[in-house]
Amino acid sequence: MKKYLKVMFSILILLILIVICLYVYPVIHYGFHQIKIRETLSENEYHEIPFTYGSNNHFQINCSINDVKKNLLIDTKATGLLREDSILKMGGEYWGKLPFCSSNAYGIKERMDIYSFNNICLENIKIKYPLFSCVKRSNLIYDAIEDGVWGSDLLAIGCWKFDTENKMLKLFHYNNQQILEKESNGLVKIKGGLEDNGITVYVNEIKQNCRFTLDLGYSGTIEVDNRTADLLMSKINYKQIYSILDNGMRDTVTIFEDVQVSIAGINVEKCQVANIRSVNRNYIGAKFMQNFNFILIYGEEKGHLCKHLYLQKRAKGTLNFQCQYRISKYGIKIERKNGNFILTSLMKNSKAEQIGLRIGDQIIKINDLSEEFIDDMMLDSLNQLKITVKNRGEFKLSM
Secondary structure, three states, X not given: OHHHHHHHHHHHHHHHHHHHHHHHHHHHHHHHHHHHHHOOXXXXXXXXXXXXXXXXXXXXXXXXXXXXXXXXXXXXXXXOEEEHHHHHHOOOEEEEEOOOOEEOOOOOEEOOEEEEOOEEEEOOEEEEOOEEEEEXXXXXXXXXXXXXXXXXXXXXXXXXXXXXXXXXXXXXXXXXXXXXXXXXXXXEEEOOOOOOOOEEEEEHHHOEEEEEEEOOOOOOOEEOOHHHHHHHHOOOOOEEEEXXXXXXXXXXXXXXXXXXXXXXXXXXXXXEEEEEOOOOOOEEOHHHHOOEEEEEEEEEEOOEEEEEEEEEEOOOOOOOOOOOOOOOOOOEEEEEEOOEEEEEEEXXXXXXXXXXXXXXXXXXXXXXXXXXXXXXXXXXXXXXXEEEEOOOEEEEEEO
């Protein structure tokens, strides 16, 4: 009996060691590495860094990784991301597996490979041994991340004020309360505003408060979950678009125009709101935030990482809470995909749908124009279209 208990005890110890090696150690190892990253800034540092807007509304910053220049998208919900071919070119060293499964907006989970680099430089700020998750060519977000992503793990080095009127970032340490008070003057604090569902938004049309997540990786204005969309559909007019999403899936996008919302007492009277059934989340995106000056607060309170948001509606410049989903006057959108022009969006009940056009159609020619110039602006400039679809012939549209 004693021998049996001894054997069972040994097996139990072995199992515990295996669990520690496979699950506990990677989490601890990764956690300590991220703490080191967060120690990059000294308390007295203050930097002004220009940023730009990408073609899809994302905030972007110029930096260099292992002395290779990159223009990275800023994303508050993802970790640092790079395409696999970029990692190979820049000499990234395999570090291990991400100790948790990452999940995109469509609910697809993956435990990604992580690579380490000697440094990443932003102006005169040098972050040593940053980690980036590898996005393989087969991954649905491969094209969407473009040059790469400056994720929440890199944002956590300090506090980032986005001066959208002057396209300038101001970066400083959380413990420098003098700078924080100066930069946050006139802005409204949303405690925990960078957490999941950390922002309360009042939607006037349904007379309800809803919880939203700030996701600068989402290029649109506001996206609502299915429940909120169903309530809005019972109150106001809407349009629906059949679309091929970034992940290749086909879904229906419902668009609500001129919705009135309020965040922390800040009113937005005419905002475009979208719903994608397969996403079913409440998001505030980059296009919405371009209309505000705001601060992303990453600091430490009582030994825990705190993530707050400060917000102020921009005083200068044109405010635009529309144009989240653009589609031509013919109710179609054509985009280049893998070298071909594909009909990626089709307005429900439009003339285009009635004559038989379908999402996924490969467009060979429109009128006699060069395919290089096929876009929404070109389509809107024409009073009639003769669309040649591969294997399906010609379709004619007129206004």
